[in-house]
Amino acid sequence: MPELPEVQHVVDTLRPHVTGVRIRAVRLHRNDIVEPMGFDLSKALTDRSIQNVSRRAKRIVFSLDDGQSFYIHLGMSGRLIASEPNATVAKHTHLMIEIDRPVVSQIRFVDPRSFGGIFWTNDDTELGPEPLTISSSILARQLAGTKRIVKSALLDQKLIAGLGNIYVDESLFDARIHPERISSELSREEVGRLCRSIKSVLKRAINSGGSSLRDYVDANGERGGFQKLHRVYGRAGEKCVKCRSAITSKVLGGRTTAFCPRCQMK
DNA sequence: GTCCATGTTCTTTA
DNA sequence: CTAAAGAACATGGA
Numbered sequence: 001m002p003e004l005p006e007v008q009h010v011v012d013t014l015r016p017h018v019t020g021v022r023i024r025a026v027r028l029h030r031n032d033i034v035e036p037m038g039f040d041l042s043k044a045l046t047d048r049s050i051q052n053v054s055r056r057a058k059r060i061v062f063s064l065d066d067g068q069s070f071y072i073h074l075g076m077s078g079r080l081i082a083s084e085p086n087a088t089v090a091k092h093t094h095l096m097i098e099i100d101r102p103v104v105s106q107i108r109f110v111d112p113r114s115f116g117g118i119f120w121t122n123d124d125t126e127l128g129p130e131p132l133t134i135s136s137s138i139l140a141r142q143l144a145g146t147k148r149i150v151k152s153a154l155l156d157q158k159l160i161a162g163l164g165n166i167y168v169d170e171s172l173f174d175a176r177i178h179p180e181r182i183s184s185e186l187s188r189e190e191v192g193r194l195c196r197s198i199k200s201v202l203k204r205a206i207n208s209g210g211s212s213l214r215d216y217v218d219a220n221g222e223r224g225g226f227q228k229l230h231r232v233y234g235r236a237g238e239k240c241v242k243c244r245s246a247i248t249s250k251v252l253g254g255r256t257t258a259f260c261p262r263c264q265m266k
Numbered sequence: 267g268t269c270c271a272t273g274t275t276c277t278t279t280a
Numbered sequence: 281c282t283a284a285a286g287a288a289c290a291t292g293g294a
Binding site (some may be wrong): 002003006058073074075076077113115116155157164165166167210211212213214215216233256 | 270271272273274
Binding site (some may be wrong): 076077092114146147214215253254 | 283
């Protein structure tokens, strides 16, 4: 579910529920989703208040009143939902944070596939620059340093942090760049186009509330609408919206990749 | 039963 | 060292 636009939308919908709110209790139903393993989340969070919620790459970062911070990563199927305390507890609810609010008084982390988790650290030095604010020259520098195909490079969070399979494919289509082009061989003009495309695709996705394929909903349980606007992702065999050629699908770097063979020439 | 999935990380291989 | 390929993690839907 969660690439940058989905995570941003979760953060935006979560913020009004938790900003300035005190944590009353923490119920952890699975301790292997907390890193470091064995960390006492309850001790660290109880009676602290949440100063702010923000996004870094695909991470949902919580800042506390004692200056500490931690993040939740949604993995592939994670949801973070504001709930009423008496709402039915969904299967695979791994964490419930009780907050000091009269109505919506729980934040629940539900994650069937358990690829997500809670990470007690604020170290983001492993992450590359943010896609929404990266400059064309920085992107060019990042891409110049690798001979991998551009599809794989853009998925590398150390190179640029926040894109995933959907938005890499959509951005490459928008920029008319073939996913198998060698990163370091892109022209300055192509990188400029790619930089603009990444931002416009992500902004449009955020404005649509993200892409809901199966699991994804925001903190209020609402689905996004950007899946209806996908131009290549999930459209293999269908006609290209620009040239009517058939959209091609191919596994690249272990990930299914959709592109238009005519609009995105090698 | 099979295949596939919006993510990340590790191992093997070249 | 770089990078590609494959597997692993766990679950559910088609």
